[in-house]
Amino acid sequence: MAVYEVFSHPELRRYKTSICSKASLMMLFILALTFIPPLFVVYRSYGFWRKTDYYREYPDIHFKRELLLVLELEGEGNYVTYGTFQKYNQLQNAHLRVPLITSRETDTNRDGKPDSLIFNLEMPLLDSENVLGVKLILIFDYKLHQFSSLTMESIGYANYDAIKPGGKFEILGDLRVNQKEPIGYRGVDNRYNTSVIDSTSVYAESYDFINIFKSYTSRNLTTYLNAPYMVWSTGRGASQPFVISATINYVEEQFLYTPGFWYLIKWGWVQYVSVLLIFLFFFDRVKVFIYQNQLVPTMVEKPWREEKMK
Amino acid sequence: MNVILRIAIVAYLFNATAGQEVPVPSFPETVITNPAFQEVAPCPCDLTAGNCDIGCCCDMSCTNDEKQTFTCIPGLEGGQKAPVKTSHCESNDYNKADWFPILCVHFESNALLGFFYQWQQTPKYLIQAFIAKLSTLFFYSYSETEERSLFDAAPDGFPGYMYGVSVKTISPSTGSNKFGILALPQKTLTGQCLNTAPVRYLTNITSSCSFQMTNALCSPESIFSARFFIQPSSNSTPSSFNVAGFDTTAAETSVSYYKLVNSASYIKSQQSFNQVVVPGQEYRFASETLPNSTCMDYCGNDKCIDYNAIPDPDIIPPTHNSSTLMPPTLDSGRCLNAVIDVNYTITWQGRTIQRLDAVVIYGDININDTVTNRYQVQYVHNYTGATNGTADNFYNVSESYKRSGRTGYQFGEPVFSGSPVYNNSAVPSYFMYVNTNLSRQMTVFTTGADGLCLNAMKKRLLFGEDISTSCSLYLNANSLTLANCNTLRKVIINKLNLMMPSEVLGRRGYNDPKNLNYWVDVFREDLTYYCIGSDLYPTFMSPVDNLTGICYNMTNGIHLDIMYAETGRSNNNSIYEILGGRISYSKATWKINCSPVNSQCGKNYAQPFQISTTVRFIKVPGNTPAPSAIYFDKPEEDDPNLCPGDRCWDNLFYPWTEKHLGDTINYTLPFFLICVLFLISYLMVTRPWW
Incomplete structure (x- = not known):
């Protein structure tokens, strides 16, 4: 009898640690790398603020x-x-x-x-x-x-x-x-x-x-x-x-x-988010790699019970 | 040593029928050697054979001594260096790529790489490809390809004339008719006169050309000769020609020759302005008679004016004597019988010219006088009774009449105006008709070079054209005394009202004089208060102000506002109707200016004062506009045509609105919904996401 995938859904895996730990520091570091560099990228590539139009x-x-x-x-x-x-x-x-x-x-x-x-x-x-x-x-x-x-x-x-x-x-x-x-x-x-x-x-x-x-x-x-x-x-x-x-x-x-304030913010936001999306995707994979392989020690909370695995 | 390349020039004759080319070599070909193996130009800067080219160190003609006198041209063998490419890593270009020096290009110039061009075949062997290549290119040449003929025919190819085609002439001199083109001098380029410019069918011409009369111009072949222009059909001299009526049949031509007793109006005078308008002298109106006291109101207007009694303005008959065709003759410093005015009246119907009536006017011109010749062509339609579309023949005329537009007015056409005439003898009095004689029409001043009201004439109004004109009165201090001011004020108001006497304006392009619905009233500012209101005149009160040389509250202008609207559209043309008119007056204080130049201001030295007539056309909405419901910071926010900041609610769904492509929402909304429907059904079937 043929086997087929009748249904699927993703599981959520939780990594826990204390505030003063390597994992927290790593997370802070990655967050900073995710959100701040896109701002520099869009700003340094000319014309971030549309001061005149x-x-x-x-x-x-x-x-x-x-x-x-x-x-x-x-x-x-x-x-x-x-x-x-x-x-x-x-x-x-x-x-x-x-x-x-x-x-x-x-x-x-x-x-x-x-x-x-x-x-x-x-x-x-x-x-x-x-x-x-x-x-x-x-x-x-x-x-x-x-x-x-x-x-x-x-x-x-x-x-x-x-x-x-x-x-x-x-x-x-x-x-x-x-x-x-x-x-x-x-x-x-x-x-x-x-x-x-x-x-x-x-x-x-x-x-x-x-x-x-x-x-x-x-x-x-x-x-x-x-x-x-x-x-x-x-x-x-x-x-x-x-x-x-x-x-x-x-x-x-x-x-x-000279455009108004909301026009400035709107076009700044459009540019920033479009670059941020790439960074989010990339660093999400980085985070998965780091925490999945336990490069920094964390407590892993799996969504399924251990005894089932036995 | 200099390398001279000689390239074979091969001419090809093409056989038109066979399409094959027959090479005819003019001299033996020189085969271009393969540059891969032999250097073609070892010294590119060597430009002249046998001579030393300055700066060219590889030139074998240069001696060592010569080479020491100059510096060598840099680059390969004295040639010019190729510019460094911007992608080159050594580039100093100002406009380098953003990622420079990442991804810059290193070039290797090494003879061992052997990148040379392949030897190309001579065109002889590639002739088909060569011709194919030629056919894709555009070549421009100085040769004139057009036919050198001014003769044109009706564009539809049928016999007879069409609008804009030149009028043809037939010369009956020899057995076979000789054709020509009817010509009159006209202005072209930047005001220069073209003596033989074609006259076009159904195109009226008014032109004038100035010439300085010389002995040479006073000849039978010149522009001043009557032979230059059309001659009567009865005349059959070899040089004469007739107008072609239809195809090759001649139309009857009659010419009347007149001679001016005094041709001064055609000759440029040498008068200076001070001779025309003598400084200090008074110039007033031509006639200052006011209506008699029983008929005059406080402002000098005639109350009991009888519209029926006012005749049309006199047309001054020309003062010529009839004459016959005479060539100009020179007579002791005068050119007798020079043609100075030519007027063609062409009667037409359909595609045919039925007859041509010409008036040729002679004058006697002094040699060296500058004379202005006038030429005119007028087309008159041969009206043969009422046909379709003459439902508006209100005057029951049997000749053609001119409308200012069908239904509505057209811009630039005359405005209808007049005064309604009532039968006052009947009780109650009733409306009879609207008097539209020129004397009852709205007009403005038009003056000659002197600008004087004394010689000012009337000019009719054209629809849509705002006009401003003035004429000058020269008045001295004695005319500006208290008593004279009041009389002068009345005279001026009387004259201004005579310029704009109409009480009604015609609403449409052609108006029924017997139907008042075709006419709208003109509201006139009531000046009575200013004319009798003594409290407005400080001069009446205070003896201090009762001065000589100053007049208060002088009416110095009449201003007509005509309101018109687009009241409909027919065949996508707007119908413009006049909806109302208003006349207002401007007032000013007239005062003699005392300055050293005219220090006689207390005496009889006159100064100019302008009285003006202006007309303004104001476009109003055809319907009463909806009142603004909300108060806006900026008034234009209420205007649906404007969209301040591009953020009005009407434009929220801009691609689906009428403003985008002109399609109505009734069309775009269902179209959009159907598209959405198709999209949903497509997604339902394909299910790309699950």
């Missing part, structure tokens, strides 16, 4: 309908300018020329956030006024929601100088972010929600581009207009305005942020 977010950008425009005209000291700031316009007085500005923000993917800005500016100029350069600051409202609830006022700056008088200036580009330090993982961040251009000022230095950019670039989070393909078209006809046209895409960005 990246995430991607589609920022909520809106053109604030604020701008500062300077058109450099032919002839020393000739320029016309326009700003959406009453005090600036009043300050400029004779150089002020009011353009016709139209703008539209599209949302093609219907996620509720604008995807691009279509901007058009027509500056009426006399035929004798030749435009040789454009400096344009567009002001945007930049919002993040994912981690830090960040709101800031940011700018896109387009600058072009030509040797031939222009009729149209076309800007095609993206509004990109420039980040110097990580943002927080929670909370409301309004540090940079301040005016880039102090429109309440009536002093010339407030509208000096050097001062504007100096304070702007000192920020840790700024935006810039990434438009390597600007087109300067010549041939402005009789009684035609100078046209600036821009298509600026708002793109999804990767942001550096």
Whole structure:
């Protein structure tokens, strides 16, 4: 008649000893070897604490309908300018020329956030006024929601100088972010929600581009207009305005942020435990070998009675 | 000594039918010797035969004296040393492996190992493999493979035109018709003019090109000659050509020639800004007549305006004299009969051009003047009565009409606006229709180069486009006295309201003027309080403030907010409807600035003041949004589209939500459960664990 294994279960063997004994010392030593080296392994293999991390977010950008425009005209000291700031316009007085500005923000993917800005500016100029350069600051409202609830006022700056008088200036580009330090993982961040251009000022230095950019670039989070393909078209006809046209895409960005405490612990734990499991398995076999072979003396308590063996 | 390797260049002719190659050796082959046994290049740094190469110590051409003048190039026989591999135990690389120097590699360079390349066969014997190898590679060349022809046809291959195809011409001169392409100067590259750019079917063109008139340009073959453009069908000179209507049949072409009495508007003027806007001079509105007192409200608005009596704005007839085709002629420093404006109106139907009506305008241009030529092509559909889809022919017109979008508005199309007209003679008065004349439409200022309100014109609104424009008033201190301020305020409010007089906005892309349901009201800020509320004017109270050169609470801008919403979708296109409008005014204190430049501020020196018109489009939800039930620290936590920190409850089972792949939970949940069911039954059968 064939014999087969009808059922099986493991037995538990207990090794007992006093506190001050070789076996206890050995156990303490093995425990230390099991639990402490994995920590060193994961820590010394770089990147144990994830102090900073990246995430991607589609920022909520809106053109604030604020701008500062300077058109450099032919002839020393000739320029016309326009700003959406009453005090600036009043300050400029004779150089002020009011353009016709139209703008539209599209949302093609219907996620509720604008995807691009279509901007058009027509500056009426006399035929004798030749435009040789454009400096344009567009002001945007930049919002993040994912981690830090960040709101800031940011700018896109387009600058072009030509040797031939222009009729149209076309800007095609993206509004990109420039980040110097990580943002927080929670909370409301309004540090940079301040005016880039102090429109309440009536002093010339407030509208000096050097001062504007100096304070702007000192920020840790700024935006810039990434438009390597600007087109300067010549041939402005009789009684035609100078046209600036821009298509600026708002793109999804990767942001550096400082994770919170539980995020740190979570990823530390994941790394530590995965190495610990190997050590646990290995030293479990070591312990079995040591105590089974009585390399250190212990009292063995077997789960079955001795007399059965007789 | 220098080793010169000569490799046989073998040209192969391929027999196209048999596919066999016939080798034609140009000169005898040099067999490359086996490098395993013979050194091919004993001195790699020896680059020139018979000359001593500097730094090359193995160059046999160098004398011992020469060798003393330079240091030898290091490496094998003067060659450049191969870089040490990063896996090499002697590597000094910055980017070595983490386990370095464990498992680093020791290299043994020993000639006795005999690792040499095998002798390769010449390509002659491997031609099939060589060709097979060639076919897997991409080669790029400078040769232009495209056909050098601008002639294109309808992409579907059928006769006649399709959208975007160039318009063809037929020359009736000789027996066989000569075909060409209808061309007009258009801008390309960075504003340069291409004189013979093709005109495309159903593509309107408005272009302008600037030229400096020279003696050479004033010739019958130049761009200024009428022969450059289309000529009437009746004209059968050898150089003339007609528009091809359908395939090879010509369409009727009529050309009207006009001559400008004064072509100043086409010539770049040399006026400076100070000549156009004289510093210190006052510039106000063109007409400042207010409505008579019985009809005027406190703010200068006309209460008893009669919508039916307001005529359409006058269209100024062009001041030309009719003429015939004349080539430009040079006459004592002037180019007579230079073509400066060409306008083609093409009537089309289906795939056919039915006729072309051209207007060619001559002008007399001085040599060396910079002239701006204007070119225009317009397509007009030959409407042949009502067909399907004209249920919205509200005006009962028999020609084609333009909608701003079917059902909803399209972005960039004109916004409908107007004022409802009531029959007040009947009791009770009843609604008749909405007056949509230009004088009753919402508009903004558009100014010329002078920026003056004096010469400002109107510009219609386009859906979705925020606009900001201004015009300037030049006022001196005498105009800014207390009494004048009140009049000026009324005049400005009157003018601003004339720019935005509409009381209703059209909701959809095309609106029935006889049905008020198609129109939404515009709410207008009531200025009466500011116009009569004397307590707002400190000047009335205190004689100290009753100064010359300052006006308080001047209305300096009108601002229209248009609320629109996505009210539905059709064929996955959004339907945008205008849901409401609001007009508000901005106020400012106008004050003459005294500075050394215009120290005459107490006198008659005028300074500019801007009055602005702005339009803003605001997208609102199509339905009333659900109110926020819970107070959140951050408002976006209530927004289901945003998921702050990526830990909102909606995304807990993210792979099964609609946000992951766009599948609804109704689809993903049963699919997931069926997968679980299959897994369980598989495990039940196989029982891998027991």
